Amino acid sequence: MNTLVSYDLNNDVATLRMDDGKANVMSIAMLSALNEALDRAEQEAKVVVLYGRAGSFSGGFDLAVFKRGGPDVQTMLEAGMRLCARLVNYPLPVIAACTGHAVALGAFLLLSCDLRVGVDVGARFQISEVRIGMVLPRLTLELCRRKLAPAQMHAATTLGIAFTPASALAAGFVDELVPAYAMQEAVQRHCADLLTLNSKAFAMNKRRINAQCVERMAAAIEADIAEWRAVQTGMEAS
8 A cells, every 4th residue: 555554454454564564663754654455444444453663653744844843743643643633532442552662752652542452562652842942732742631540641742751661561551571483473462452342332332431531632723733833833934
């Protein structure tokens, strides 16, 4: 389907594999490819699996775009936030197969999925924005409140602490840990279980359960966009 995101449909399961050959950064192109794959899966599948590449689920936004500056920065930020919001409200079950590091937006993608399986060694889970001088978008805080344990949220967001697989499981970044060699087996097990769900009931229940969160995320995105535009306008005027 795309050089950045491959798409495979098998027995009503759409498997999306992100692979940019490096850290799986969320560039504008990667974000567009993911949305295209989700569009297709919504029409063809009953369950979606989102895989990273070996050693890296995603390293977050493309820092090269931030360095270049210009309108692409806001385009990328908005696309990333809208992708997270879309996953929270997506009508199909989404399993994240976290094959390695999940940093910044990579961590937020995990928090947006319905079920998260991570590797049990060699992965870092970190909301690192504060450590590179970035202010967290408002929407990301809604994602953290959804999934992270309250006792760990301050450490994860305000302090930018890096979590090991074991501590990430306790904090709520993932729901299960498995050895890397057992990832596919674990995903298949979960897919088989989720395929037994009534699709219409699942979509309605998910929509109802997340309704207030979705409303808050929509407002958060608009507030973030307004802030980013003001910053961009100020930079252009200076």
